[in-house]
Amino acid sequence: MRNIKQRMMDIGDELIPGLPEEIALECLTRSHFTTHRVAARVSRRWHRLFLSRHFYNLRKLSGRTHKAVFAVQSLLQPVSDEAKSAAPIAFGVSAFDPATGNWTRIKPIEKYPNGLPLFCRIIGVDGKLAVIGGWDPVSYRPVEDVFVYEFAAEKWRQGKGMPEKRSFFGATEYGGEIFVAGGHDEGKNAAASAWVYNIRNDEWRELPAMSRGRDECEAVAIGSEIWVVSGYETENQGNFERTAEVYETKTGKWRRVESAWCEERSPRNVVGVGREGELFNWATAAAAAKTTAVTGEGIVGVNMEEKAIVFMGRNGVFMGECQNGKLERIELPEEFSGFVQSACYTHI
Template sequence: MDILSHSEFVELIPGLPSELGLECLTRLPHSAHRVALRVCTQWRNLLQSDEFYSHRKKTGHTKKLACLIQAHEQPLHSEVEKQTGSTPPSYDITVFDSESMSWDRIDSVPEYSSGLPLFCQLTSSEGKLVVMGGWDPASYEPLTAVFVYDFRTNVWRRGKDMPEKRSFFATGSGQGLIYVAGGHDENKNALKTAWAYDPKSDEWTVLAPMSQERDECEGVVVNGEFWVVSGYATERQGNFDGSAEVLNIGSGQWRRVEGVWEAGRCPRSCVDIRENGEVVDPGLRIGVCSVGVGSRNLVTGSEYEGGPYGFYLVDNEEGQNRKMRKISNVPDGFSGFVQSGCCVEI
């Protein structure tokens, strides 16, 4: 729909034709939107509309950022893996801009102001962040809660709960939907079920199940396909499979792909898939998280057990050798362990 067909969006900037006024606001950087929202009701309604977001995306004026679930302080990797013994670390959402090399945090989820649920999943869709699942930080009980953060309004809202309790599941986003598959239930039984969540309608839709159970699998959407990599069945605890299952989003059908991952190795937050379907190992071994941000990947982790925790950028353009460049000027307060992350386009 043409934005200017709305009768409320006329003479957006006094003295300029509506088309020029729209183009001026389209080029306004997102960092200035908080101020622009307070200029007038017409600007606020425009900047917060789905049509304006689609227009900015179509004309190439959106920006891709890495959003990270990050610990306040950097814990030992064993604490992150096991969450036993001492008090677990507290997590917030960090926003990293790989162009300006700037770091920031967004407001806490109102129901979890002291820290996000442990092991919750973070995805994005159409300029919104979606936080789902995880364990209650106090009781360690698995949660079905869903929270949606809209960068256009800078406000969290409670979404419709997940249909099933599950932990350590695969997620991915594409075509306005969030995809969920695998993991395990509250009784530690591995799952092969899958669902899709629409943040706009706030509804869940059941998908065809995978061919096998996949606990602790990793997910990503590439070229209209939802890849669920590795994982293991209930009776094969910790014995990670080397295969993947791939959902064709258009047809809703799964296919199995063999030999895409190193059998026996956990894929959690380590999977990077090229557009040709090649699964790439980012090169680190401990506490790894890889987030694709446009033509780059932000990769975090350590090269060996007990090694220094680092932040790296990897170029993904055709012909690049994928050499990791360490980010040496990470500001104080943003060097903590990264549990997981995603790219958001705002």
């Protein structure tokens, strides 16, 4: 923590005139994240401070960050009964604060004012949100777009696009970076390639390829390893494999794991990680908890450390103690009852 504070002191002029730097920094780290947008306008020094990764790390180490859940969720369109069947489905980013129970909507991305790319992935990393890939909501063509949301500025910025256009890939965060693997290209050929996006440097780097293509796979981080679970090769479309490929970040090598996914359905959004590092299925966990009449359709689970949020399509949204605890229904406003395609959480 001392090194982080020293970096803050090296940024420029006094943070708060008349106060020692450490005391001024201590005061600012105690501010609630909802005040950061206004605070960042006080001065150039404060602007750099509130948007810096070092300030975020200091707040996190001090236990002053705030956990929130974010979902790519369908928006309810105010249309007449005659037009309902023809109305296109549009998606936005919804935010849920587990501490207060409040729901809010993140402002639209300027490039997509009428709805996010379909099937895009949302990933939380270092107190930011990243929206990656998907299909253009008008042309239904895959896009390589990357957008990053800065909470202190309340603004989206466009990042460097993915090296390849792809859809239905696995994506997860580890070590402040986003790992992307598998999916399929514009010709619907299953991809074996994998990439890492450094959100701070706005750079992509290529990883060694997996041993085979994995379309409709899912990626999760377990310890220092990236697990790319199930999926299928081009010629086996829809026949989900039981295997996984594991990227060891310390060695830079892949290994294959048999019987990692013992399900016949897509692993997308339903692969969870238990306290002992084991994989589980959110649909199975929800059914075992006897929450409601649950089907696998539309389930999106989010491990939020000691808590879990599970979106269950038409059944609603539930919160509980990871995969083994009882899931309780969350009351939510009608405008936040839409279908969820992707979800994550992050400290902000």
